Amino acid sequence: EAGVVQSPRYKIIEKKQPVAFWCNPISGHNTLYWYLQNLGQGPELLIRYENEEAVDDSQLPKDRFSAERLKGVDSTLKIQPAELGDSAVYLCASSFSEPDTQYFGPGTRLTVL
Amino acid sequence: GIQVEQSPPDLILQEGANSTLRCNFSDSVNNLQWFHQNPWGQLINLFYIPSGTKQNGRLSATTVATERYSLLYISSSQTTDSGVYFCAVTDSSYKLIFGSGTRLLVRP
Numbered sequence: 001e002a003g004v005v006q007s008p009r010y011k012i013i014e015k016k017q018p019v020a021f022w023c024n025p026i027s028g029h030n031t032l033y034w035y036l037q038n039l040g041q042g043p044e045l046l047i048r049y050e051n052e053e054a055v056d057d058s059q060l061p062k063d064r065f066s067a068e069r070l071k072g073v074d075s076t077l078k079i080q081p082a083e084l085g086d087s088a089v090y091l092c093a094s095s096f097s098e099p100d101t102q103y104f105g106p107g108t109r110l111t112v113l
Numbered sequence: 114g115i116q117v118e119q120s121p122p123d124l125i126l127q128e129g130a131n132s133t134l135r136c137n138f139s140d141s142v143n144n145l146q147w148f149h150q151n152p153w154g155q156l157i158n159l160f161y162i163p164s165g166t167k168q169n170g171r172l173s174a175t176t177v178a179t180e181r182y183s184l185l186y187i188s189s190s191q192t193t194d195s196g197v198y199f200c201a202v203t204d205s206s207y208k209l210i211f212g213s214g215t216r217l218l219v220r221p
Contacts, residue, residue: 033209042117042199042211043156056208089154101146102209104156 002026004105006092012111018080021108025073025094032069033102034077035091043091049075082112115140115204117212125218126190134185134215136200143203145176147185150197150214159185159198190219 005024013019025032030051035043046065048056051072060067064083069075079086089109093102116139126132136145144163148156160167160174162183167174171190176183187194197214204210 042201042213044211045208056206091156101158101161103158106155109154
């Protein structure tokens with residue numbers, strides 16, 4: 001069984017540029033999550049989807065961050081414009097349902113110069 | 114919100130040694146997971162353990178939900194056990210809340 005797939009694995013951009021991250025969850029998993037992990041800390045939830053619906057986006061900075069999961073399968077997280085403080089690892093996870101075990105992808109390491 | 118505290122924050126072991134990692138949480142939780150984040154950043158599920166005891170090879174975990182703590186035991190540690198161990202709990206809204214982790218280094 002394939003795990004959670006994320007791309008790109010690494011991204012370096014200059015501040016004020018846009019950036020997008022892609023995630024494909026484990027097949028059959030209805031719930032998808034985006035997390036932010038700063039250096040030396042545990043991941044923090046940005047947004048949770050149940051199928052196509054964003055059921056918890058309270059931690060998503062909506063002035064510059066957006067996400068979509070149009071067909072209830074893969075998802076895209078976008079930042080526009082990026083700021084220096086956005087440098088971090090962005091993790092995607094999926095689970096069959098709540099509160100089931102969450103499985104994480106390898107993450108995208110973003111560096112904003 | 115729920116607070117998750119892990120101890121110790123850092124741990125250095127000689128290969129072959131045993132260790133116990135602790136996770137305390139401040140309120141009732143729906144479930145608890147232990148993860149290992151390897152040096153390449155991949156988070157790997159170790160245990161899904163809202164209560165009781167589970168074992169998987171050299172690793173075992175015990176959660177005492179009524180006393181709001183969980184323990185992860187690593188026996189006969191190997192260099193490949195190095196990395197960061199995270200405890201994460203799910204609150205009443207099914208949000209997964211992570212502790213700050215225990216950074217383990219196993220020396221050969």
